[in-house]
Amino acid sequence: MEEKNSMEKKRKETAVVYSQKETAGGIFDMWISTSLAKNAHPGQFISIYPKNEATLLPRPISICEVDERKERLRIVYRVAGQGTKEFSGYKQGDNISVLGILGNGFPLDAAEGKTVFLMGGGIGIPPMLQLAKELAMVNQKNGRDNSNIKIILGYRSELFLHEDLKQYGEVYIATEDGSTGSKGTVMNAIEDNHLKGDVIFSCGPMPMLRAIKEYAAENGMTAYLSLEERMACGVGACLGCVCKTKEVDHHSFVHNARVCTDGPVYPAEEVDI
Amino acid sequence: MKQKRNTAVTIAGVTFKNPVMTASGTFGSGMEYEEFVDLNKLGAIVTKGVANKPWPGNPTPRVAETYGGMLNAIGLQNPGIDVFIKRDLEFLKKYDTKVIVNVCGKTVEDYVEVVERLSEQPVDMLEINVSCPNVKEGAIAFGQKTDALYHITEEIKKKAKQPVIMKLSPNVTSIAEMAKAAEAAGADALSLINTITGMKIDIHRRKFALANKTGGLSGPAIKPVAVRMVYEAAHAVKIPIIGMGGIANGEDAIEFLMAGAMAVSVGAMNFVNPYTTEETIQGIEAYMEQYHIEDIQEIIGCVE
Numbered sequence: 001m002e003e004k005n006s007m008e009k010k011r012k013e014t015a016v017v018y019s020q021k022e023t024a025g026g027i028f029d030m031w032i033s034t035s036l037a038k039n040a041h042p043g044q045f046i047s048i049y050p051k052n053e054a055t056l057l058p059r060p061i062s063i064c065e066v067d068e069r070k071e072r073l074r075i076v077y078r079v080a081g082q083g084t085k086e087f088s089g090y091k092q093g094d095n096i097s098v099l100g101i102l103g104n105g106f107p108l109d110a111a112e113g114k115t116v117f118l119m120g121g122g123i124g125i126p127p128m129l130q131l132a133k134e135l136a137m138v139n140q141k142n143g144r145d146n147s148n149i150k151i152i153l154g155y156r157s158e159l160f161l162h163e164d165l166k167q168y169g170e171v172y173i174a175t176e177d178g179s180t181g182s183k184g185t186v187m188n189a190i191e192d193n194h195l196k197g198d199v200i201f202s203c204g205p206m207p208m209l210r211a212i213k214e215y216a217a218e219n220g221m222t223a224y225l226s227l228e229e230r231m232a233c234g235v236g237a238c239l240g241c242v243c244k245t246k247e248v249d250h251h252s253f254v255h256n257a258r259v260c261t262d263g264p265v266y267p268a269e270e271v272d273i
Numbered sequence: 274m275k276q277k278r279n280t281a282v283t284i285a286g287v288t289f290k291n292p293v294m295t296a297s298g299t300f301g302s303g304m305e306y307e308e309f310v311d312l313n314k315l316g317a318i319v320t321k322g323v324a325n326k327p328w329p330g331n332p333t334p335r336v337a338e339t340y341g342g343m344l345n346a347i348g349l350q351n352p353g354i355d356v357f358i359k360r361d362l363e364f365l366k367k368y369d370t371k372v373i374v375n376v377c378g379k380t381v382e383d384y385v386e387v388v389e390r391l392s393e394q395p396v397d398m399l400e401i402n403v404s405c406p407n408v409k410e411g412a413i414a415f416g417q418k419t420d421a422l423y424h425i426t427e428e429i430k431k432k433a434k435q436p437v438i439m440k441l442s443p444n445v446t447s448i449a450e451m452a453k454a455a456e457a458a459g460a461d462a463l464s465l466i467n468t469i470t471g472m473k474i475d476i477h478r479r480k481f482a483l484a485n486k487t488g489g490l491s492g493p494a495i496k497p498v499a500v501r502m503v504y505e506a507a508h509a510v511k512i513p514i515i516g517m518g519g520i521a522n523g524e525d526a527i528e529f530l531m532a533g534a535m536a537v538s539v540g541a542m543n544f545v546n547p548y549t550t551e552e553t554i555q556g557i558e559a560y561m562e563q564y565h566i567e568d569i570q571e572i573i574g575c576v577e
Binding site for chain 2: 009010011012049053054055056057058099229230231232233234235236237238239240241242243251252253254255256261
C-alpha cells in the first residue's frame with residue numbers, strides 16, 4: 001500500500017481555481033491548482049475556507065480526481081449552504097484557501113486481486129473516481145482488464161460523473177425515480193444485475209452505508225465505509241466529528257473515533273452506525 | 274536596529290514568554306497543531322479538559338456554524354487522567370512552553386481527585402472548568418452561583434500544588450460578583466469567558482442543529498461580550514485575568530490586554546486558521562513596534 005501521503009505534513013495554502021462548471025443541477029465540478037495534489041490519495045479530503053468571514057469554518061470536500069503531474073485537484077460538490085454557494089461562484093484564476101490533505105483514504109491493497117464494488121450514493125460518488133482510476137492503474141500494471149471493478153452509482157434522478165467512471169470499470173446505475181438503470185438505490189442495482197464481489201468501497205448517505213454494512217456481513221464481503229460528520233477543525237483537535245466505534249478507540253479511550261483524522265474511511269465492522 | 278521588546282508576563286509566580294495561550298478544548302494537548310505551529314513559541318498550552326475517568330461526550334452533531342462564530346456541544350469528551358498523564362503530559366515535556374491543565378468533573382470530589390493526581394506532574398498551573406455549558410452534571414453548576422463557586426474554589430485550593438485559575442462562565446448576571454467570589458476563596462487567577470449558551474434550528478429539517486439542542490457560542494461573534502466581561506472582572510478583583518473570546522489576531526489580543534487581561538487565549542479561531550496562535554504573537558510584537566512599546570505591561574489595563 002502506498003503510504004506516501006501519511007507522512008506528508010498538513011498545511012493551509014492558497015490554491016487557484018483552474019476551471020469550474022455546473023455539471024448537474026446544483027452540482028459543481030471544479031479543478032484547483034495546488035501543491036497538495038502531489039500527495040492526495042483516494043478517499044481523502046480537503047477543507048476549503050469561505051472568503052466571507054461570517055462563515056468561518058472550513059468546508060470538508062472529498063477529492064474526486066488528482067492530476068499529480070499538473071498539480072491539480074478536482075472536487076465535485078453540491079451547493080448545500082452559504083459556503084458551497086460562495087464556492088460555486090468562483091471563476092478561473094480566483095484564489096482560495098485550502099487545508100489538506102486530510103483523512104486516511106481507502107485502503108487500495110484490500111482490493112488486490114479481488115472483485116471490488118465501488119458504491120457511491122449522491123454526493124458520495126465523487127471520491128469513487130480517483131479510487132477507480134487508481135484501481136485501474138493497478139490492473140494495467142498487472143496486465144489485467146477492469147472487469148473486477150464494479151462501479152455502482154445511486155442518484156435521485158440527474159446523473160453526473162458516470163461517463164468519467166466508465167473508463168475504469170463496469171458502471172451500474174440506480175435512480176430513485178427509475179429514470180436511468182434500476183429504480184431505487186444502489187442495493188437494487190446489485191440485485192438487478194446479479195453482481196457478486198469480495199470487497200466494497202463506499203461513500204454516501206447514512207441509510208445507504210447501513211444497508212451496505214448489513215449486505216456485506218450477510219454476503220461475506222469486506223466493506224469500507226466513508227463517513228461524513230459535521231466538522232470544525234478538520235485536524236483532530238476539536239472532537240466535533242466523532243463516530244461511534246465498536247471497540248474503545250486508540251486515541252479517545254472511549255467508543256468514539258474522529259472522522260477527520262482516524263477516518264473518514266472505516267472497515268464496516270469497526271463502526272456502530 | 275530592532276529593539277528587543279518585552280512580551281513576558283507573570284501570573285501567580287509563573288512567567289510566560291508572551292501572553293498568548295490556547296483556549297481549552299480548541300487545541301487538544303497540542304499534538305494536532307504541532308504540524309502547523311512551533312509550540313515552543315506559545316506562552317502556554319492550555320489543554321482540553323480532563324476528568325478523573327474517560328468521558329464519552331455528547332452525540333453528534335456536536336458543532337454548528339453561526340454568523341461569525343460557531344456552536345459546540347462536545348460534552349467534554351476526554352480520555353481520563355491516567356491516559357492524559359501518560360500520553361499528553363509526556364508529549365508536552367518535549368516543548369519549551371508552560372503547561373496549564375484544564376480540569377473538569379461532575380462533583381467536587383472528582384475535581385479534587387484530578388487536581389491531586391496532577392500535583393507531582395510537570396504542570397505549571399491548573400485551570401478549573403466550572404463553566405462548560407454542555408454537560409448535565411458538574412461544570413457550569415459550580416460556575417453560576419457565587420456560593421457554589423466559592424466552595425469548589427476553596428476545596429481545590431486546599432489540595433492544589435500548582436496555582437489555580439478559575440475559568441468563569443459568561444452565562445451569569447454579574448461577572449464581577451463571580452470574579453470576587455473566586456478571588457475571596459483563594460483563586461490565583463481567572464480566565465474568561467467560556468462560551469455563551471446558544472441554540473440553532475435547521476429550519477429546512479425542522480430540527481436543532483446540535484444533538485444536544487443547546488451549545489456554547491464562540492468565535493469573533495462573542496468578542497465584544499468577552500472584552501466587556503474582562504474589563505468588568507479586572508475592575509472587580511486584584512488577581513490576574515486571562516482573557517479570551519473570538520481572538521483572531523494581534524489586534525484582538527491587544528484589545529483584551531487593554532481591557533485588563535494579563536494574558537489571552539486563542540480559541541475557536543484555531544479551527545479557522547491553524548496558525549492563529551503564532552500570528553497573534555507576531556501581531557502583538559508588530560503593534561509594540563508600531564507604537565514603540567518597550568514592555569507589554571505598559572498596555573495592560575491601560576484603558577480605564
